[in-house]
Amino acid sequence: MKRPRVLVVDDEKLLRWSWAQRLEREGYEAVQCETASDGIARLETEEFNLLLLDFKLPDMDGLEVLRRISPKELDLPVIMITAHSTLENAVEAMKLGASDFLAKPVDLDVLLLAVRRTLESTDLAREVHRIRVDEKERFGFGNIVGRSPSMLQIFDLMSRVAASGSATVLIQGESGTGKDVVARAIHYASLRAERPLVTVTCTAIPEPLLENELMGHEKGAFTDAKTMKKGLLELADGGTVFLDEIGDLPMALQAKLLRFLEDKSFKRVGGTRDITVDARIIAATNKDLASAVREGRFRSDFYYRLNVISLHLSPLRERREDIPPLAEHFLEKMNREFKKDVRGIAEDAMRVLLQYAWPGNVRELRNVLERAIILGRDQSIGLDDLPSDLLAPVQAPEGTLLRLPPGGLDVTALEKDLLVQALRLTGGNQTAAGRLLGLNRDQIHYRIEKFQIDLGPSSS
Numbered sequence: 001m002k003r004p005r006v007l008v009v010d011d012e013k014l015l016r017w018s019w020a021q022r023l024e025r026e027g028y029e030a031v032q033c034e035t036a037s038d039g040i041a042r043l044e045t046e047e048f049n050l051l052l053l054d055f056k057l058p059d060m061d062g063l064e065v066l067r068r069i070s071p072k073e074l075d076l077p078v079i080m081i082t083a084h085s086t087l088e089n090a091v092e093a094m095k096l097g098a099s100d101f102l103a104k105p106v107d108l109d110v111l112l113l114a115v116r117r118t119l120e121s122t123d124l125a126r127e128v129h130r131i132r133v134d135e136k137e138r139f140g141f142g143n144i145v146g147r148s149p150s151m152l153q154i155f156d157l158m159s160r161v162a163a164s165g166s167a168t169v170l171i172q173g174e175s176g177t178g179k180d181v182v183a184r185a186i187h188y189a190s191l192r193a194e195r196p197l198v199t200v201t202c203t204a205i206p207e208p209l210l211e212n213e214l215m216g217h218e219k220g221a222f223t224d225a226k227t228m229k230k231g232l233l234e235l236a237d238g239g240t241v242f243l244d245e246i247g248d249l250p251m252a253l254q255a256k257l258l259r260f261l262e263d264k265s266f267k268r269v270g271g272t273r274d275i276t277v278d279a280r281i282i283a284a285t286n287k288d289l290a291s292a293v294r295e296g297r298f299r300s301d302f303y304y305r306l307n308v309i310s311l312h313l314s315p316l317r318e319r320r321e322d323i324p325p326l327a328e329h330f331l332e333k334m335n336r337e338f339k340k341d342v343r344g345i346a347e348d349a350m351r352v353l354l355q356y357a358w359p360g361n362v363r364e365l366r367n368v369l370e371r372a373i374i375l376g377r378d379q380s381i382g383l384d385d386l387p388s389d390l391l392a393p394v395q396a397p398e399g400t401l402l403r404l405p406p407g408g409l410d411v412t413a414l415e416k417d418l419l420v421q422a423l424r425l426t427g428g429n430q431t432a433a434g435r436l437l438g439l440n441r442d443q444i445h446y447r448i449e450k451f452q453i454d455l456g457p458s459s460s
């Protein structure tokens with residue numbers, strides 16, 4: 001690894017030299033300059049990881065140097081060193097991009113510590129920035145695929161919501177329809193993208209702990225509360241809180257969160273002070289909240305506060321035109337991930353994908369394709385790469401299935417009833433009745449005995 005390069009600009013030769021010596025010994029490369037203009041010239045032509053800058057130099061003062069080099073643009077951390085540190089200078093220097101301030105006489109260990117910390121935090125800041133850019137890419141709109149009218153409408157709503165700043169959003173849809181991806185994309189497309197997205201899965205935290213997790217607690221709120229702890233809502237300040245599986249939130253907590261939805265403020269557990277947080281709330285659920293409200297399982301006031309902007313993700317079976325582009329998207333993604341080179345999906349396999357009901361929606365489609373890509377031996381996905389339940393011919397076209405009464409069905413009674421009807425229709429001719437029901441004479445006979453059907457005097 002390359003040694004970090006530190007530029008030391010100070011007019012006091014002995015100081016400069018001793019700092020450089022120490023830095024070199026600790027594994028840095030130290031370059032020395034006596035004047036500001038010298039230093040600026042080096043910065044213009046060479047790359048440095050850190051600048052140690054004396055405040056008072058013969059040709060100009062440190063603030064002037066900062067103005068000329070604009071460390072923020074150079075992405076260069078600067079530690080200012082000064083004999084006459086006034087607060088005003090420090091504030092000004094910080095505004096101009098200085099990272100730290102050390103007062104002369106500088107202890108060498110302190111200097112070293114400052115150098116190390118500054119470099120580490122710059123690395124950290126870069127890492128965080130890189131992750132955010134990465135996340136924006138990974139979770140942005142570009143990763144949501146769909147061309148059906150209902151998805152186009154979702155895209156349109158999403159971009160308007162993202163631009164809206166802080167309006168509360170409720171995303172509803174069956175499991176696997178993409179509620180998570182939509183929530184994340186809204187966050188990363190909004191101005192809040194540089195701030196945290198805090199996800200709370202309402203079912204994942206046991207109820208007694210949830211309030212504490214969300215709102216935090218004050219020191220001494222309960223026996224184990226040795227220190228104050230911020231809750232997740234507070235950590236999301238400036239960003240987004242994603243309340244997933246909100247339909248499973250217990251009523252008592254709905255009441256506690258209602259106030260937060262109303263004016264974005266709450267009290268920590270055991271606290272008296274109101275804490276206000278600037279965060280957008282996105283909630284998601286695969287439950288039908290409107291009927292939960294009707295049935296008294298969900299507070300109506302909470303529901304109305306959540307349901308400011310409503311996004312409904314349709315089940316995949318109601319937007320089959322999204323299947324081919326989704327399949328292509330997953331194929332491309334998984335080829336990359338698993339280092340495979342599957343080119344496409346055979347026509348008969350695609351026909352099956354288009355016809356299947358997808359109870360698990362997009363997630364199920366993704367899993368099916370993942371399995372096919374990992375296990376498949378051919379260049380393209382064929383019928384034999386698909387799990388057998390997709391191929392089962394039980395696929396009744398929509399709407400033709402018997403509607404079952406809520407109490408269930410008595411199949412035995414139904415069978416007897418059908419038999420009696422068939423016999424009546426055929427005037428008691430067992431062979432003819434059997435033909436109507438797809439049963440042979442023996443099978444009919446067996447059932448007449450079983451149900452003790454009285455055939456009357458005219459029977460054959």
Ligand SMILES: Nc1ncnc2c1ncn2[C@@H]1O[C@H](COP(=O)(O)OP(=O)(O)OP(=O)(O)O)[C@@H](O)[C@H]1O
Binds near residue numbers: 145181286362
């Ligand atoms: N429109 C889409 N484009 C691309 N990928 C999608 C899309 N919709 C869903 N997915 C993918 O399908 C999977 C399931 O999506 P997601 O987790 O968002 O579903 P969900 O609605 O939150 O489900 P659950 O109710 O079970 O939490 C994820 O891998 C996601 O990346």
Ligand SMILES: [Mg+2]
Binds near residue numbers: 179
């Ligand atoms: Mg989800």
